[in-house]
Amino acid sequence: MQHQIVPPIPSKNMIAEEIPQWLNTSVYLNISHNMITGIEPGAVMSTYVVDLSYNMLNSFPNSLSFNGLVYLSIKNNSVSGEIPASMCNITQLRLVDFSNNKFSGQIPTCFFNLSLVIVKLQNNQLQGQIPELTDNIRHSFQALDLSENRLEGLIPKSLGHCEGLAFINLGKNKLSGDFPSWLSKLPKLGILVLRSNFLSGAINFSFEESPFQGLCMLDISTNQFSGKLPMSLLLSLNAMKTFDISHARMVGVHNILGYGTAWEVGMTIKGATLSYQDEIWFFMNTIDLSNNYFEGEILEEIGDLKWLQALRISNNKLRGSIPKNFGGLQQLESLDLSHNHLSGEIPEELTKLNFLEYLNLSYNNLVGRIPQSLQFSTFDAGSFEGNPSLCGPPLLLPCEANESTTSIPFLVLKQANEERMWKYTSVALGFGVGFGTTISFSLFLNNGRGFDILWRRCYCPWA
Incomplete structure (x- = not known):
């Protein structure tokens, strides 16, 4: 019309x-x-x-x-x-x-x-x-924003039948139930925000299911999700693996009778809540799983998300080391892995992330020397605090005073000293045995008289 x-x-x-x-x-x-x-x-x-x-x-x-x-x-x-x-x-x-x-x-x-x-009812007092x-x-639905209300109960499964949906924001409500896996097949879904609700349970997907192929923004932070970190879900986000202009404009400006209607979403990125709108031709590819109960390790394959720009998995129960393949996230601008149980050293590969503006690895169990590079020199001590075995700038703890970095050189030095001492002892013992043998043989040749005298003086003083 x-x-x-x-x-x-x-x-x-x-x-x-x-x-x-x-x-x-x-x-x-x-x-x-x-x-x-x-x-x-x-x-x-x-x-x-x-x-x-x-x-x-x-x-x-x-x-x-x-x-x-x-x-x-x-x-x-x-x-x-x-x-x-x-x-x-x-x-x-x-x-x-x-x-x-x-x-x-x-x-x-x-x-x-x-x-x-388009339905936008966010920031009201709806119940x-x-x-x-x-x-x-x-058949017509494209964008739904019910965030910042007091809505409760389950997320309706009928949303999974809206094949045109590109934008869903249900954050900051009182919604409960499992993760809405039925949304995974929506072909145009580019933004899914479910943060700050009471959603719970494990998130299980297999690689064969290939969920959320077009997703560019995923925020399920501050819920009660548990179980293993949903790596199968993360590694299925193909829109974050390669750059595609169609994904960048997936939730574009809708025009009704020549009147633009923009969506807007706030994301916690770079340590602050930033607002993104669809007027910009390209928006942040972001994943936020923070403030849940996820456990397990971060797999190396996370490096396949080469167009990921912000990753936040803070305040969980993650263990293991930081994958070296993080160095493959060349577009990464913000990384927050704080308040977990991560261990091992900080990979040198992180220094190759030239666009990294915000880094938070605080309150883990990381050890060793903090990598030094032009990029890492921009991060303050707050990025690394709460790791007692980390040393070097920007922390005040010098590496030579840290057990995790000095224990190996000390053991090597100790082993070298022990080998040197054994060498000297062996030479001394060899010299002593040789000298004693020579004297004994000389005394024996002297008709046995000298040997008899020596034996009497050392072992039979009363003789």
Whole structure:
């Protein structure tokens, strides 16, 4: 369906008070970034795009009539109360952005009966369970953001039937249950954020399943996942193995009647929470498994994720050494393995990561000398603290005073001294035996008299 785009009502004009009943446009109403406080009851908006974002709305009329509405944004206001059930009557609606308000109550079940493309309800006070999705929305759905609410219960399995889904953010809720493995076959899924929930259990995938082929952002941090580190899952992330422009634009800017609708997601990278939007042509390939109960070792094959840019597995129960194949992660900018039980030395291969801006290996059981290079010289002591057997700059502990680095040279020196001492002792014993033999033989030749005298003096002094 094509519509002629007419010039919008300019935003950012300090328009205040309520929207009057008579205000109407044929296609496009954009009065965002003003000081609008409400909408008069009985107002009819026969328009396709309504943008009331960044105003001072504190309520949304339940009886508001929208004829043919396709796009509705009231993000960044102070609207409270429940999502109006009348929204379910807007059958042409494709995009809803109610983010950053104070909506409470449950998401209307009928809400997901519509042919929605993008739903953004993040940062509200919504409660209850996420409704199951019907066939109407399964064929059109592309992006879902319900993060930063109070939603609970299980993640609906019907999400796994939405083959067009490219963006899912359910972070910072109270969701429970197992890892949603049924999402693994979604061909276009590029971003999956489930952080800060109560999800639990082990994550098991086999290499044959090849899950999440297009995933570029995976954040399951701050849950209760346990068991072995899900290496089969990580090593199946083919979008992080080779650069593909189609993956970089997988969750691109959607245009509805010429109006851009961007997604946004915050990720903890480089020691801070950074916000990424789809306006940028390329976004970070990130994996965040931190603050769980994963155990076991990190396999060498992790180095196959050559386009991985940020890896965070801190605050788990990992053991073993840091793989040398980390040196193959040439695009890596942020690495956080802190608060685990990793042992062994820091691989010299990490010094080859020229783009590495943030490194945190603190509070493990690492030993030996910290590698020295131009890149490593940029990291402060906080990157290595909590490893009692690490030495060298930027730590204050010099390597010559550290047992883990001086024990081997000491043993070598001790062995060399022992060999030298045995050599000298052997020479001395040989000389003594030879000298004694010579004297004894000389005395014996002297008719035995000297030997007899010597024997009497040494062993028979009374004779």
